[in-house]
Amino acid sequence: MTQHSLEPWARRPLPDGCEFDGYERICDRDGVIIGTVRVSTLPGNKPTGPGIDNARRIVACVNACGDLPTEYLERLVLERLVQGSADSAANTARGECET
Numbered sequence: 001m002t003q004h005s006l007e008p009w010a011r012r013p014l015p016d017g018c019e020f021d022g023y024e025r026i027c028d029r030d031g032v033i034i035g036t037v038r039v040s041t042l043p044g045n046k047p048t049g050p051g052i053d054n055a056r057r058i059v060a061c062v063n064a065c066g067d068l069p070t071e072y073l074e075r076l077v078l079e080r081l082v083q084g085s086a087d088s089a090a091n092t093a094r095g096e097c098e099t
Contacts, residue, residue: 004070005034006028006029007062008063008066009028009058010026011026012025012031012033019045020041023037023038024036024037024039024052024055026058026059037054037055037058038051039051
């Protein structure tokens with residue numbers, strides 16, 4: 001079984017008075033930064049765009065899957081990819097369009 005930073009993970013805002021540097025920080029339950037996501041900014045250095053949503057999604061997914069072993073998640077993703085490829089091939093063989 002793999003070991004990773006313990007949940008819950010969270011997005012960590014910059015301390016007051018710090019200027020936004022273009023990165024959203026993701027921290028473990030101890031507040032240790034474990035990753036960053038590049039974020040676009042609006043005028044006035046206000047964070048915006050898909051980077052914010054990506055950081056939110058990463059945190060939400062990790063926290064939702066906290067009790068599941070990483071190996072199980074990897075296997076589940078692989079099985080879904082294989083099934084999706086098989087479904088796509090079957091649809092192509094029948095002359096159906098992919099969506």
